[in-house]
Amino acid sequence: MKQVQTVEFEVEGQRESSSDAVRSPPDTDFAMSSGLGFVHQCSNPLIALRSPRHSIPIPARGLIVSRGVACRLKALKSVPNSDTVVVADESYGRKEVISVNPRLYDYLLANTREPKILRELREETATRHGSQMQVSPDQAQLLAMLVQIMGAEKCIEVGVYTGYSSLAVALVLPEGGQLVACERDAKSLEVAQRYYDRAGVSEKVIVKHGLAADTLKSLVQNGEASSYDFAFVDAEKKMYQDYFELLLQLVRVGGVIVMDNVLWHGRVADPLINDSKTISIRNFNRKLMEDDRVSISMVPIGDGMTICRKR
Numbered sequence: 001m002k003q004v005q006t007v008e009f010e011v012e013g014q015r016e017s018s019s020d021a022v023r024s025p026p027d028t029d030f031a032m033s034s035g036l037g038f039v040h041q042c043s044n045p046l047i048a049l050r051s052p053r054h055s056i057p058i059p060a061r062g063l064i065v066s067r068g069v070a071c072r073l074k075a076l077k078s079v080p081n082s083d084t085v086v087v088a089d090e091s092y093g094r095k096e097v098i099s100v101n102p103r104l105y106d107y108l109l110a111n112t113r114e115p116k117i118l119r120e121l122r123e124e125t126a127t128r129h130g131s132q133m134q135v136s137p138d139q140a141q142l143l144a145m146l147v148q149i150m151g152a153e154k155c156i157e158v159g160v161y162t163g164y165s166s167l168a169v170a171l172v173l174p175e176g177g178q179l180v181a182c183e184r185d186a187k188s189l190e191v192a193q194r195y196y197d198r199a200g201v202s203e204k205v206i207v208k209h210g211l212a213a214d215t216l217k218s219l220v221q222n223g224e225a226s227s228y229d230f231a232f233v234d235a236e237k238k239m240y241q242d243y244f245e246l247l248l249q250l251v252r253v254g255g256v257i258v259m260d261n262v263l264w265h266g267r268v269a270d271p272l273i274n275d276s277k278t279i280s281i282r283n284f285n286r287k288l289m290e291d292d293r294v295s296i297s298m299v300p301i302g303d304g305m306t307i308c309r310k311r
């Protein structure tokens with residue numbers, strides 16, 4: 001895979017008296033230029049311009065004024081953004097794949113439905129230490145969607161923190177549905193419990209305070225194997241394989257286990273990064289590829305989630 005570097009444009013140069021400055025049509029906010037066809041920086045990229053020295057995204061249309069020379073740019077061919085699209089190798093038919101930049105992610109969030117109670121929890125969590133651990137609203141929406149598609153009634157979450165993802169799941173569980181919520185940190189659970197109460201889902205959530213692996217083992221020992229529909233794992237990265245093995249016992253055939261952080265901030269794909277958490281997740285992902293007990297789909301949402309369906 002490589003970043004798109006693109007091309008075709010037309011420059012209608014004309015003399016202007018102003019010094020280095022940028023003029024842009026409404027709703028663009030780009031670019032500084034130090035010469036024809038050479039753009040230093042810009043935002044709102046719509047097209048990539050190839051210059052002799054770099055390729056940098058610039059708007060498809062607009063006016064760049066540089067050292068007294070104004071260039072009106074007009075795209076001859078609409079081409080993908082260099083920072084929002086990657087292109088697969090020829091063997092994948094040069095498939096263009098979206099790569100989310102901040103502007104596109106804002107758009108995605110603006111098109112994500114988030115219940116008011118989840119928004120309030122997110123805002124309260126944002127003031128706390130560790131708030132970056134919480135899943136994003138689009139991830140929570142996907143989890144809730146999976147639970148609804150499956151008609152899941154018995155669910156497990158490993159790693160609750162202040163409760164955002166567990167509340168998203170609990171909100172869509174049917175009457176009589178159950179979510180076992182595993183978390184070792186009592187202070188985080190106080191917040192989560194307060195929001196389960198406020199949302200009126202406390203009866204559906206069975207909070208298990210302690211080490212998640214112990215809780216999962218005790219569920220197996222209590223004869224609950226093959227009785228769960230859905231599980232979400234978002235706790236200790238080095239324990240992923242252990243959680244997965246226990247959950248594979250607990251979910252029924254056709255049940256789903258979603259593993260979070262499988263792309264681990266991109267580190268899993270960088271051979272120069274070899275800290276213990278990265279290695280754990282990389283090993284987990286590699287083993288999962290060969291694991292014919294499940295069908296899998298690795299989804300680049302949030303920090304990456306793999307959806308595993310028990311065969």
Ligand SMILES: C[S@@+](CC[C@H](N)C(=O)[O-])C[C@H]1O[C@@H](n2cnc3c(N)ncnc32)[C@H](O)[C@@H]1O
Nearest residue numbers: 133134135159161164165183184211212235236
């Ligand atoms: C990434 S956060 C979970 C975020 C949560 N899913 C959300 O969306 O808000 C991970 C949580 O797992 C908990 N945790 C880590 N190791 C654990 C363990 N061995 N047993 C239980 N909880 C654990 C941490 O205390 C932390 O609250």
